[in-house]
Amino acid sequence: MTEVIRFQILEDIQSKGQEILYPDKPRIAISMATCGLAAGAGKIYEVIKKEVKDQNLDWIITETGCIGFCQIEPLLYFHFPGKPKLFYGNLTEKKARELIKALAAGDIKQDWILWKIEDEESIINEEKYHLGKNENLKDVPLYKDYPFFAKQLKIALRNCGFIDPNSIDEYVARGGYSSFYKVINNLKSHEVIEEVKKSGLRGRGGAGFPTGLKWEMCSKEDSPIKYIICNADEGDPGAYMDRSILEGDPHSILEGMLIGAYAIGSNEGIIYVRAEYPIAIEKLRNAIKQAEGFGLLGKNILDTGFNFNIKIVKGAGAFVCGEETALIASLEGRPVDPRMRPPFPSHSGLWGKPTNINNVETWANIPPIIARGSDWYSSLGTEKSKGTKVFSLVGKIQNTGLVEVPMGISLREIIYDIGGGILEEKKFKAIQTGGPSGGCLPEDSINLPVDYDSLSEAGSIMGSGGMIVLDEDTCIVDLAKFFLGFTREESCGTCNSCREGLDASYDILNRITEGKAEISDLDLLEELSHVIIDFSLCGLGKTAPNPVLTTLRYFKDEYIAHIEEKKCPAKVCRALIHYTIIPDKCTGCGICFKLCPEEAITGKTKEPHFINSEKCIKCGICLDSCRFDAISISSGDL
Secondary structure (H helix, E strand, O other): OOHHHHHHHHHHHHHHHHHHHOOOOOEEEEEOOHHHHHOOHHHHHHHHHHHHHHOOOOOEEEEEOOOOOHHHOOOEEEEOOOOOEEEEOOOOHHHHHHHHHHHHOOOOOHHHEEEEEOEEEOOOOOOEEEOOOOHHHOOOOEHHHOHHHHOOOOOOOOOOOOOOOOOHHHHHHOOOOHHHHHHHHHOOHHHHHHHHHHHOOEOOOOOOOEHHHHHHHHHOOOOOOOEEEEEEOOOOOOOOHHHHHHHHOHHHHHHHHHHHHHHHOOOEEEEEEEOOOHHHHHHHHHHHHHHHHOOOOEOOHHHOOOOEEEEEEEEOOOHHHHOHHHHHHHHOOOOOOOOOOOOOOOOOOHHHOOEEEEEHHHHHHHHHHHHHOHHHHHOOEOOOOEOEEEEEEEEOEOOOEEEEEEOOOEHHHHHHHHOOOEHHHOOEEEEEEOHHHOEEEEHHHOOOEOOHHHHHHOOOOOOOOEEEEEEOOOOHHHHHHHHHHHHHHHOOOOOHHHHHHHHHHHHHHHHHHOOOOOOHHHHHHHHHHHHHHHHOOOHHHHHOOHHHHHHHHHOHHHHHHHHHOOOOOOOOOHHHEEEEEOOOOOOOOOHHHHHOOOOOEEOOOOOOOEEOOOOOOOOOHHHHHOOOOOEEEEEOOO
C-alpha cells in the first residue's frame, strides 16, 4: 500500500465524517456521558426520539460526550443546516418535548439558548467550519465568549461534547489520526520523541515527569518486547477528568498510544481502566473495534509493517494502583504493593519488560502536539509548566464541571471567572488542589498561578487535577480528617511509616474534632507527617500528609480553637456543637418533633418546643426541616 493510498483512506473517512457532523438535515446531539445520564439524559434522549418520530421529522438524533459544564446537564445542541449550533441545558422531559415541538414549528426558543457556535474550529488541522449566522440571535453569546468557556483552551478535551464518541468518522473529520499518519509516514521514532521533549509536556497523572524523557528512556532499552500502558485508574474523590475523555473522545487515547508505541518501539498496548467506569469501557471497546476495522490497529497497520494491539484490563478500584509499580503488580495478578525503584518500569516493568505508562490526559495531548508542533504547545503555559491542564471543579462553587485552562492561570480566574464564585454568596475559605493527597490553600492564595512549581511551593500539588472549593461553613480539621481517612484506607500497608503513621495521625485528628486533644498533639501531628513523607516508598505515602501540613500551616488557629476552646468555628464537628430552639421564632408547628429520630424534641402544638441535649444526636434533621429559622447551632460549652 503506497502512501498515496494510505492518505486516500484517511481522506475518505474524513469526508464521510464531515457529512455526518454537518449533514444537510437538522441534527440534535444529546450529552450522554455519566454526568448527563445521572441528570436524566437517557430519558431525555428517548423522549426526543419519540417526539421526532411522532411528528415524522427527518432529523438526526445522536449522542455526544460531556462538554464540561456538568452543572447544566442534561444538555443538547441543535444544528439546522446553514445556521449556528444552539445549545440548550437544564432539560427535563417536559422541556424537551416543548423544545422539539417549537423547533419543528420554526421557533428556536431564544430565551432557552445558552450559547451558540457560528464557526467551529478543529485544533488539530486548524480548519474552520462556517456553520452560519442568525441576525436575530445577536444577544445570544458565542461559545467562546460564554463566561464558563471564555478563559478555557481545550486541547485534551477538544472533541468532548462536539462529536459522537461512537463514531470514528466524526473523530477523523476533526483531524483525528492525521497525527499518527504524519508520524508513521514522515518521522523517525527519535524525531517523534524529540518533538514531545521539546513541547515540554509533563505527565498529567500527578507526578509531572517529562513525558518525552520517559519515552526516550524506554526507547533506548534493547528488548524485542515493550509495553505501552494507559493508566485510566482514576481514583481521586470528585475527579473525573479521565473518565470524561474516555467517554467523549476514546479515539484520541488510541491515537496517542499509537504514536507513543511507534516512538518507543512497542507492539503491545494496555488500557488499565477502573471497573467502575462501564461507559468508558464500552466506548473504548467500540473505538478499538473501529480502529482495527480501518487497519489502524493490529498487524501491518496501513501496510507499513508496524504492528500494535491494544487490550483493555479492568482495574479493581484500589487507589494505590495509580502508582506505576502497583499498577504493574495488579496486571501481573500480584498484590498491589508498590516496589522500590530502580529499576524503573522503563527498564523493567510489566513481566520484566521495558514499559511506558502515561495517564489518559497525557495521551490525549500527544496528537495535537504532533499536529501543531512543539513550538506551538510550548508557547502555552509557563516556563516549566507547558500547555493546558484539565481540572474537575467541584465543591461550594456556582459552576461545577470540567475546565481545561492554560498553565499559569490564577486560582481567582478559575474560581470566579470560570466557576462563577461561591454558592449562596458565602465567603470563600479555601481550595483543595491535587485530590486527597493535595494541599488546602487559603483565601490569600487566590492570586496564585496554577502550575507545578507554584502549587508545590505553597504546599500543595497539581495531582491529577482535582479542585474542591470550600466556603466558610467548612471545618478545616474535619476536612483534613476526611482526606487522611481516605488515604489511610487506601494505603497498601507495606511501609510501616505509612501504615502506622496514618493510623496515628488519624487518631489525633479524631480526638481534635471531639475536643479531647491537647495542644502538644499538634507538634506530634506535624512530626508524624514528616516521618510518613520521609520514609514511605511510594507517592501515596509521600503526599498523604499534605492536607494535614497545609491546614496546620494556614489554619492553625482553627485547630487551636478545637483544642483550647472546645469549639468548632464552622459548627461542623458534632461533639463540639449544640442544637437549640429559638422560642421567639418557633411556631410550634411540630415538624421537627415528628421527624426527630431520638424523640429529643418536646413541646405542645403552637407553643415553642425544646431540645433535650442529652438525647440529641446532632443529626441536623430539625435544622433542615424548620421553615421558620428557629433552630440555632452553637459551638463550645453550653
